[in-house]
Amino acid sequence: MFRRRSDLPFASDTSAWFLPWMVMLMVFFAGLTMAGTLSLNSMLSRWSRSISGSLTVQVIPIEENSRVDKKKTQQEIQNVLDILRKTVGVASANVLTDSQMKELLKPWLGDTSLLDDLPMPHLIDVQLIPDADVDLDMLKALLNKNAPNASLDVHKLWLGKLIKLVKTLDLLASSLLSLVIATTSVIVIYVTCSSLAVHKPVIELLHQTGAHDSYISKQYAKRTAVLAAIGAVTGYLAVLPILFLLSSLASDIQGGLLSEARFDTASWILLSLVPVLAVVLSTLTAYWTVQRTLRRML
Amino acid sequence: MNVPNVIEFDSVGLRYGQGSEVLKDVSFALPAGSFHFLTGESGAGKTSLLSLLYLAQSPTRGHIKLFGKAVRNIARDDLPEIRRKIGVVFQDFRLLDHLSAVDNVALPLRVAGYDEDEIKKRVAELLMWVGLGAHLNAKPPTLSGGQKQSVAIARAVINRPHILLADEPTGNMDDKSATRLMRLFVELNRRGTTVVIATHNEGLIKAFSYPRMHLTNGRLTIYPVGYSPDQPYLRTEAVRV
Numbered sequence: 001m002f003r004r005r006s007d008l009p010f011a012s013d014t015s016a017w018f019l020p021w022m023v024m025l026m027v028f029f030a031g032l033t034m035a036g037t038l039s040l041n042s043m044l045s046r047w048s049r050s051i052s053g054s055l056t057v058q059v060i061p062i063e064e065n066s067r068v069d070k071k072k073t074q075q076e077i078q079n080v081l082d083i084l085r086k087t088v089g090v091a092s093a094n095v096l097t098d099s100q101m102k103e104l105l106k107p108w109l110g111d112t113s114l115l116d117d118l119p120m121p122h123l124i125d126v127q128l129i130p131d132a133d134v135d136l137d138m139l140k141a142l143l144n145k146n147a148p149n150a151s152l153d154v155h156k157l158w159l160g161k162l163i164k165l166v167k168t169l170d171l172l173a174s175s176l177l178s179l180v181i182a183t184t185s186v187i188v189i190y191v192t193c194s195s196l197a198v199h200k201p202v203i204e205l206l207h208q209t210g211a212h213d214s215y216i217s218k219q220y221a222k223r224t225a226v227l228a229a230i231g232a233v234t235g236y237l238a239v240l241p242i243l244f245l246l247s248s249l250a251s252d253i254q255g256g257l258l259s260e261a262r263f264d265t266a267s268w269i270l271l272s273l274v275p276v277l278a279v280v281l282s283t284l285t286a287y288w289t290v291q292r293t294l295r296r297m298l
Numbered sequence: 299m300n301v302p303n304v305i306e307f308d309s310v311g312l313r314y315g316q317g318s319e320v321l322k323d324v325s326f327a328l329p330a331g332s333f334h335f336l337t338g339e340s341g342a343g344k345t346s347l348l349s350l351l352y353l354a355q356s357p358t359r360g361h362i363k364l365f366g367k368a369v370r371n372i373a374r375d376d377l378p379e380i381r382r383k384i385g386v387v388f389q390d391f392r393l394l395d396h397l398s399a400v401d402n403v404a405l406p407l408r409v410a411g412y413d414e415d416e417i418k419k420r421v422a423e424l425l426m427w428v429g430l431g432a433h434l435n436a437k438p439p440t441l442s443g444g445q446k447q448s449v450a451i452a453r454a455v456i457n458r459p460h461i462l463l464a465d466e467p468t469g470n471m472d473d474k475s476a477t478r479l480m481r482l483f484v485e486l487n488r489r490g491t492t493v494v495i496a497t498h499n500e501g502l503i504k505a506f507s508y509p510r511m512h513l514t515n516g517r518l519t520i521y522p523v524g525y526s527p528d529q530p531y532l533r534t535e536a537v538r539v
Contacts, residue, residue: 007405009396205392208352209453210382211409212375295374 007206008199008216010223015194019224019282022187023231024238027278030180031239034274037173038267039250044166048159055126055134056153057084057093057143061119068119077122079147084124087139089132096123181281188228188285192220196293207297217290221283228282232275243271301329302366304461304492305351310360312346319358320346322516328494330460333487334520335503336496337527338513344496345389347513348463351494352386353377365460382410385459385491387467391450393438399425399449400434406457424452428479443470451479455486462486464495468502480506 010016057080062072077095084093096104101120128134136154143150196203206216247263263271305328312321320343328334338344349355350362353369362369364380372380385406393402400421407417425434428448438446447470454462462483468476480502487493494511497503503510503526510521521527 007394007397007401007408009394011396201392202394204354205394206405206409207378208354208381208386209406209409210378210457212378215409 006219006223008202008219013195013198016191016227019187019191019227020231023184023228023278023282024235026180026184027232027235027275028239030177031236031271031274033173033176034271035243037170038270039263040166040169042264042267044163053128053130054155055128057124057126058151058153059122059147060149061121062149076147076149080124080143080150083142083146084126087134089129089134091127091129093124093126096125184278184281185285188224188282189289192286192289193293196290213291213294216294217287220290221287224286225279225283228279232278236275301331303327304330304365306363308361310350310357310362312350312355313358320516324518326511326518326520328492330492331487331490333493333508335508335510336494337510342513343516344513345465348465348496351463352384353381382406382457383460385454385457385462387451387454387464389465391446393446393449395438398435398437399430402438402449403452403456405453410457420456424456428452444475447471455482459491461492466497467495468497468499476502
């Protein structure tokens with residue numbers, strides 16, 4: 001006999017029908033944007049972790065009469081190692097073995113014997129003491145003087161450029177997310193205001209029977225939460241397969257930047273917060289809109 | 299014993315927009331537990347006067363006091379508590395078509411935060427009493443005019459209001475049902491509710507001996523029991539039913 005239902009006839013609100021669709025789109029776009037930001041940041045932190053605190057010195061083989069002079073090249077490498085090991089802040093300096101070189105080049109050249117015939121440069125992996133302030137200008141000058149065929153590759157330089165790029169993309173993504181949040185709020189405000197105008201006589205009756213504004217606002221908030229939840233869950237379910245596909249494609253690419261652009265557990269948890277936040281945002285916006293509008297009524 | 303006034307109007311005027319005043323210099327005081335009929339031609343201002351009483355409007359001028367408090371000074375957040383003490387039967391019923399008769403009547407109790415068991419008991423009892431026991435779950439569009447009016451009246455009295463205002467409450471009823479509902483109002487009045495009933499039904503006014511507030515072009519005159527606007531100086535015989 002007693003069935004608890006909303007006192008307001010929301011079923012007749014045609015303007016509310018498109019709310020779940022809009023929330024679905026917003027969650028979809030927000031999910032994609034956030035996924036992009038999270039994967040870029042994850043890639044950056046992986047690279048940063050593996051690269052910071054290290055340097056690479058490249059020694060080009062010395063040639064005499066179009067042939068590699070192994071003895072002179074070995075001497076050059078030794079000179080470089082001596083300089084590096086005496087440099088303040090250097091923890092270790094090791095020449096990469098042929099097999100390590102082959103492993104590094106495999107993604108680009110494949111598993112081929114071609115590498116044995118090519119005059120490959122020798123790479124020296126230099127590990128720095130954490131937080132050490134290495135005088136790179138002085139190191140460069142010393143290498144130029146004592147080992148002219150050696151060049152110093154400071155990862156910080158290009159990592160800095162990468163960080164700048166990612167930060168710009170982050171900013172872009174944040175702007176996009178702000179736009180999505182603002183759009184969702186505007187849509188909820190519009191739908192709620194339309195509904196309040198349509199149901200003004202019912203609201204006046206509720207006021208007359210002694211209803212506080214919060215009694216009416218809660219009913220709107222509850223209705224908006226349900227509509228937003230339908231849209232948010234649908235949007236999330238729509239974006240998930242795309243993210244799985246992109247994540248799987250990225251991890252299939254070996255040795256590239258993209259292979260590092262994958263999601264970890266924290267990213268998936270953050271991503272699953274998008275629909276929850278969409279529902280919370282919509283609900284609070286509806287509640288606040290009703291409260292604000294009713295304040296202007298007697 | 300000095301009975302406090304629950305309603306006081308002092309030189310109250312009301313106009314809509316830039317139009318002429320629909321209520322002019324209305325002054326009166328109704329003591330707690332009084333019963334008055336409100337009469338007047340159509341357009342005389344009966345519904346406007348009632349709307350000031352149930353706080354749907356503010357007067358353009360003058361002062362209104364309800365329960366001893368100046369309406370002008372009541373904070374917006376305190377209005378619901380005042381309104382809960384006022385039951386209203388609207389001329390057009392104002393029932394919510396998407397809710398059942400039970401849920402319509404339960405509305406004042408729900409907004410006041412009563413628990414569902416209490417609501418269930420009180421609503422079912424009252425709807426049985428007004429003869430709607432067989433239509434508890436019926437939606438208003440499926441009810442007749444008289445049945446809708448009964449639901450509207452039940453909603454107005456379910457909260458045992460301190461003031462009951464009714465705008466043509468028996469307009470769609472036969473004489474037998476009208477008398478039955480009037481007895482409900484009388485019973486509420488005996489229990490202390492101040493009642494004001496706007497009506498055109500002279501038979502009802504004659505049948506129940508209560509004073510009459512009469513509006514003519516927005517001006518109010520109060521006639522004691524037995525006096526009427528047609529014969530203001532002659533006492534007619536009042537019949538108590």
